Amino acid sequence: MTESNNFQVCNYDLSAETLARYLEADALAIDTETMGLVPQRDRLCLVQLCDPSGFVTAIRIERGQTEAPNLKQLMEAKNIVKIFHYARFDVAQFKYSFNIETQPIFCTKIASKLGRTYTGSHGLKSLVQELQGVELDKSSQSSDWGNANNLSDAQLSYAANDVRYLIQLREQLITMLQREERWELAQQCFDCIPVFVALDLMYYKDVFEH
Numbered sequence: 001m002t003e004s005n006n007f008q009v010c011n012y013d014l015s016a017e018t019l020a021r022y023l024e025a026d027a028l029a030i031d032t033e034t035m036g037l038v039p040q041r042d043r044l045c046l047v048q049l050c051d052p053s054g055f056v057t058a059i060r061i062e063r064g065q066t067e068a069p070n071l072k073q074l075m076e077a078k079n080i081v082k083i084f085h086y087a088r089f090d091v092a093q094f095k096y097s098f099n100i101e102t103q104p105i106f107c108t109k110i111a112s113k114l115g116r117t118y119t120g121s122h123g124l125k126s127l128v129q130e131l132q133g134v135e136l137d138k139s140s141q142s143s144d145w146g147n148a149n150n151l152s153d154a155q156l157s158y159a160a161n162d163v164r165y166l167i168q169l170r171e172q173l174i175t176m177l178q179r180e181e182r183w184e185l186a187q188q189c190f191d192c193i194p195v196f197v198a199l200d201l202m203y204y205k206d207v208f209e210h
Contacts, residue, residue, distance in 0.1 A: 007056045007160055014049075014070040018057055022074055025051045027081040027106075029166030032090045033145040033159055039096040039201065045145035047071065050163040058159055060148035061097070068098050075102045083166045085109050085124045087190070092197045105190045108166060111173040114182045114189070128165045131172045136161055 010018065022028060029050040036042030047059040047068075059071065075082060075094060084090045087107035094100035112122040119126070125136045140158035145151070151159075177183040199207060 006054050007156075008058070009156070010057055010059045012060065012062055012065060013068040014057065014059060014074065016070065019070040019074060021055070022049060022051055022057075023077060023080070025080055027052060027083055027167055027170065028074070029083045029163040030075075030090060031084065031159070031162040031166075032093050034093060035144075035146050037089070039092050043146070044093050044097045045148050046151070046159055048159045048163045049074075050160075050167065052167055054164065056160045056163060058156060060151075062148075063146070066098065072098055072100045075100045078103060080104075081106050081170075083108065083170050085127070085162070085166060087193050088196055088200065091193055092200050095197055096201055101194070103194070105193050106170050107190060107193065108169050108173060110189050111170070111177060111186055114186050115173055115176040115180060124162065127169060131169055132165050134165065 008018070014022070031048045032044055033046040033048075034042050034044050043063060044061050046061060048056060049059075050056045059068070061068070074080070081104050082102055083106045085107070086109045087102075087105050091102045091105065094102050108124070108127060109122055112127055116122065116127075116130075121127075125138055128134050128136050137154075137158065140152075140155045143155060145155070174183060177186050
């Protein structure tokens with residue numbers, strides 16, 4: 001494990017010390033980096049987490065790894081809200097890779113689509129720029145994450161920034177959803193995410209189509 005200020009890199013799983021720290025949080029921001037967009041084909045390479053203090057951990061996942069018990073305990077802790085941007089993808093990766101049943105879930109992409117109906121831009125970069133006044137550097141988004149032991153500083157910076165703003169975004173989006181009387185609907189959508197994940201992993205396209 002390597003650590004610098006408010007950022008650390010762990011190998012294969014959270015350390016017991018970091019797990020204990022994160023278990024004290026009421027919410028965590030989480031993201032993943034993979035080799036592609038198909039969980040059954042494209043492996044999980046990196047998991048990033050951030051607590052309300054801004055402390056970020058990146059976990060390097062080894063090819064062929066099938067367990068991460070400390071991460072599983074954290075992701076299944078019912079008293080901690082897990083915040084994602086496009087939770088459907090990350091939750092599917094956790095389920096397929098480590099049989100993790102992630103709960104409870106908040107998705108900033110769903111929240112944005114329900115609350116920010118004045119725009120069609122719901123990507124993380126647009127969301128952070130509008131609500132946080134920060135322009136994210138997404139140049140490392142499409143890059144090779146498979147060589148986790150030799151990630152560049154640019155890749156690690158990109159990975160960290162993908163979780164640094166999610167906790168604040170959640171609070172801003174909840175305020176907007178409550179104001180527009182859509183907060184209850186958003187919560188119902190979040191509760192449905194595991195169902196969509198199960199359908200995705202079974203290769204169903206859209207069972208709700210006519």
